[in-house]
Amino acid sequence: MKKYKWIIIALNLIVLLIYFNFSVSKKEAVLKDGKLVLLQLAPVDPRSLMQGDYMSLRYHIAQNINMDHIPKRGYCVVRLDKNGVADRVRLQKETTPLNNGEYLIKYSSPEQWTINIGAESFFFQEGQAEKYENAKYGGVKIDENGNSVLVGLYNGQLKNIK
Known part of the structure; x- marks a missing residue:
């Protein structure tokens, strides 16, 4: 045995x-x-914005959603403007329908009041917090299946903050 x-x-x-x-x-x-997509950051409670060596992120596309009629898991369909900044078009359970110029980002809804796209924390080197305080966009790379990876934070001029 x-x-x-x-x-x-x-x-x-x-x-x-x-x-x-x-x-x-x-x-x-x-x-x-993956395709680089910029997601506008939404305000976060400043008391919890900086916690150690990471920044808690919230996205504009995840706000003002009627949570009563959406599935716990699904896809946020976005359309990009000329600068690559995403705007939410709709939420749907499946990968289709998808029109020209629309992209998928997978989401989950672990709570009753918000959706997560899986990139809600940005980790950085200790002592670098000031550099990222004025970030306006989160840059994510997405594939055709809606998988996403956070690649960096961007300023108001759409430049990657390094």
Whole structure:
């Protein structure tokens, strides 16, 4: 029986490592091939804006939503202006319908009052908070399936803050 115990532990470890590497490769593919979309940041309670070495983010596209009639998970359909800034068009459960010039961003609704697109925290090096205080946009890369990865914060002139 001891022999099987170590085999089962080894198999579980292998499966975990395969899953982890698959998840990393999916995110790397979004970073490499995804479309850059700028999401306007919405005001956040200043008492919780800076907490240690990260910034809590809230997006304009996630505000003023009637939460009574949306599914817990779905897609935020956005349209980009000439500068690449996204505007919410609608929320939908499936990837279709999708019109020309519209893009998908997956969301989840863990609470009754908001939706999350999975990029609600921006981590930075300690002591760099002042640099990011005036950020106006969160830059995310998205793929055709609505997966998104936060790539940086942008100022009012649409320049990446580094």
